[in-house]
Amino acid sequence: MEKKKVAVPLVCHGHSRPVVDLFYSPVTPDGFFLISASKDSSPMLRNGETGDWIGTFEGHKGAVWSCCLDTNALRAASGSADFTAKIWDALTGDELHSFEHKHIVRACAFSEDTHLLVTGGIEKVLRIFDLNRPDAAPREFDYSPGSVRTVAWLHGDQTILSSCTDIGGVRLWDVRSGKIVQTLETKSPVTSAEVSQDGRYITTADGSSVKFWDANHYGLVRSYDMPCTVESASLEPKVGNKFIAGGEDMWIRLFDFHTGEEIACNKGHHGPVHCVRFSPGGESYASGSEDGTIRIWQTGPLTHDDGEAIPTNGASGKLKVTVDEVTRKIEGFQVSKDKKAEEKEESTDV
Template sequence: MDKKKVAVPLVCHGHSRPVVDLFYSPITPDGFFLISASKDSTPMLRNGETGDWIGTFEGHKGAVWSCCLDRNALRAASGSADFSAKLWDALTGDELHSFEHKHIVRACAFSEDTHLLLTGGVEKILRIFDLNRPDAPPREVDNSPGSVRTVSWIHSDQTILSSCTDIGGVRLWDVRSGKIVQTLETKSPVTSAEFSEDGRYITTADGSTVKFWDANHFGLVKSYNMPCNVESASLEPKIGNKFIAGGEDMWVHIFDFHTGEEIGCNKGHHGPVHCVRFCPGGESYASGSEDGTIRIWQTPSSNNEHDTSLANGPIANVKVAADEVSHKIEGFHLAQEGKTGEKEKAAAAADV
C-alpha cells in the first residue's frame, strides 16, 4: 500500500443522526442514484456520482433503518422504527403508500421486476407486498428463526435471502413454497449481505469476518478475517478483484479479493462505519457512519488502469451533469430547516 497517496473523499452532509444504510440504483438513462437511511427519520436521495443532494423523503416518525430504489430509480422504499415501510415517488418525493407493520421494520427490498416489495423486521415475519395492489394484504412468511436484519431477492425473484440480528447465518427461502431451502452458516449474526452484479457471489459480513459464497451452489468460496468487527462489506461489481469493508474502527478498508491482502485504508469518519457500497460501475464507493456523513471515495486503480483521481473535487469524467437530473429535483419536497428539532424528537422517541 502506498502510504504517500491520501484519498480525498466527497463528503455528503445533510443527515443529523447516524447513517445506517446505503443503496445505489443501477445505471439509468439519467445516470445512477444513491439513497441513504438514517436515524434522523428522513431518507435522502443523491446523484450517485457527484454526491449532490437531490431531495429528502419526509413522512417517517422514527429512525429509518433500510432504504432502496427500484431498477429505474423511479420509486424508493424505506423501513422504519415507526412500524411502517413506505413507498415513495423518487421523482417528486411524494409518499405513494405506507405499509403498516406491528413492530420495527429493519429491512426492505424491491424485486428485480419491481412489482413486489419485501420487508422484514423485529416481528420475525417476511412480508411480500404486491405494488400493483398496494392495499391488498401481503403474503407472509413467518418462520424466520430471529428478528430480520437484512433481506434481498436473488435468482430472478425466485429466492429470498435474509439474515437475523440475533443469530448467525444467512437463510435462503424458496419464494414459491415459503420454506428455507439452505442456510449459510456463520458464527456471528450477519449484518450485511450483498448479491454480486454478475450473479456469482453472495458477500456477507459477520463479526470480524467477510465471507464470499457461491450464489448458485452456496458453498463457501473465501473467508477473510478483518482487522476489527465490521458491519458491512461490498464486492467491486465490474472486475471483482477487490472488496471493501467498514466497521467499528471508523475506517474503510480495501482488500484484494483473491488474497485478502489489505491494499488501502481510508480514514476520515468520526464514528463507526455502518454501511459501505460500491457504485454500479465500480469506479467509486460510498460509506455511511455514526457521524452522520456519507463519504464517496474513488476506487484505487490497479495494474495501470486509467486514473480518474478525485483530487479535491468530484470524480473525473462525470457522466451525469446537473441539468440531466434537474427533472428529479424539480417538484421534490425539500426539507424545511425549521423542522429539524421536531424530527430529532420524533426520531429519538422511536429510535431503537
C-alpha cells in the same frame, strides 16, 4: 521518501443522526443515484456520481433503518422504527404507499422486476407486498428464527435471502413455497448481505470476517478475517476483483478479492462505519457512519497530498458537477402540485 497519497472523499452532509444504510441504483438513462437511511427519520436521495443532494423523503416518525431504489430509480422504499415501510415517488418525493407492520421494520428490498417489495424486522416475519395491488394483504413467511436484519432477492426473484440480528447465518427462502431451503452458516450474526451484480456471489459481513458464497450452489468461496469488527462489505461489481469493508474502527478498507490483501485504508469518518456500497460501475464507493456523514471515495486516481475532504451539500464550487442527467429529479422535488401530477403520470408510463 515519496509522500504517500491520501484519497480525498466527497463528504455529503445533511443527516443529523447516524447513517445506517446506503443503496445505489443501477445505471439509468438519467445516471445513477444513491439513497441513504438515517436515524433522523428522513431518507435522502443524491446524485450517485457527485453526491449532490436531490431531495429528502419526509413522512416517517422514527429512525429509518433500511432504504432502496427500484431498478429504474423511479421509486424508493424505506423501513422504519415507526412500524411502517413506505414507497416513495423518486421523481417528486411524494409518499405513494405506507405499509403498516406490528413492530420495527429493519429491512426492505424491491424485486428485480420492481413489482414486489419484501420487508422484515423485529417481528421475525418476512412480508411480500404486491405493488400492483398495494391494498391487498401481503404474503407472510413467519418462520424466521430471529429478528430480520437484512433481506435481498436473487435467482430472478425466485429466492429471498435474510439474516438475523441475534443469531448467525443467512437463510434462503423459496418464494413459491415460503420455506427456507438453505442456510449459510456463520458464527456471528450477519450484519450485511449483498448479492453481486452478476448474481454469482453473496457477500456477507459477520463479526470480524467477510465471506463470499456461491449464490447458486451455496458453497463458501472465500472467507477473510478483518482487522476489526465489520458491519458492512461490498464486492466491486464490474470485475469483481476488489471488495470493501467498514466497521467499528471508523476506517474503510479496500481489499483484493483473490488474496485478501489490503490495498487501501481510507480514514476520515469520526464514528463507526455502519454501511459501505460500491457504485454500479465500480468507479467509486460510499460509506455511511455514526458521525452522520456519507463519504464517497474514488476507486481510481483521485488523490490529494493532504487528507482534507471535499464537502458537498448541493452544488459546490470546488466540484466539477455534472448534473444534466439528474435535472429531472431535482426539478421533481421542487415543482408545484400540478407539475407533480404530470410527472407521476409520466413515471407510470416508463
